[in-house]
């Protein structure tokens with residue numbers, strides 16, 4: 001009798017608790033007016049529980065501070081767009097801090113990164129619209145490594161190495177506003193846009209490289225919204241190798257009806273072990 005009474009008490013307590021929570025759930029939920037400000041403060045103070053992505057960013061920053069000397073200390077005295085060549089081992093993954101990004105030019109992407117069947121070669125960056133004389137800005141903070149001219153390619157171009165370990169390339173320029181070894185901040189003017197080199201109209205050819213490997217800028221940057229997808233970009237060697245596509249696809253479809261399955265096969269063909277091994281050497 002005593003036991004069943006206490007059970008009833010527990011049951012009643014559980015029921016009343018359930019009733020309380022369900023009645024709370026039914027009342028329309030409103031955030032306190034100060035919540036947004038509090039939330040902002042939490043993020044600003046890097047509270048790891050409320051903002052795990054900020055924690056990752058902090059770790060990346062700490063590691064970068066330690067590696068900073070190394071970023072500018074090796075493979076610097078080179079006249080090549082890829083100063084690393086085959087002398088460095090490419091890590092399987094690397095987190096790169098891209099939070100201080102500024103659009104090099106405000107224009108839109110007119111030609112994406114990737115294989116160009118018309119020209120039979122890889123396009124290692126994106127083309128962005130501009131008018132001759134428009135200001136071109138450094139995408140991240142760093143130090144100018146090269147200002148050069150290449151008549152059959154980039155035309156007048158600038159290479160900047162960044163604090164985050166990446167390098168960016170700006171091609172087809174009309175005028176330099178910086179010199180090699182000069183420190184630049186993200187968004188600082190480095191050149192004026194143009195139409196020099198292998199170019200068929202004024203535009204900026206923009207590349208994002210890590211250890212010499214030209215990564216698709218669109219993997220890092222959300223060009224439409226003029227920002228990066230995330231504060232931290234994770235370079236992934238495997239994804240990079242998959243993104244390298246040389247030559248036309250071997251699989252041909254018989255009709256447009258199979259266009260979808262064709263593109264699927266194409267992806268499979270381009271990611272086969274044999275072709276990626278061949279590509280990784282380039």
Ligand SMILES: [Zn+2]
Pocket residue numbers: 111123125126127204205206
């Ligand atoms: Zn281009």
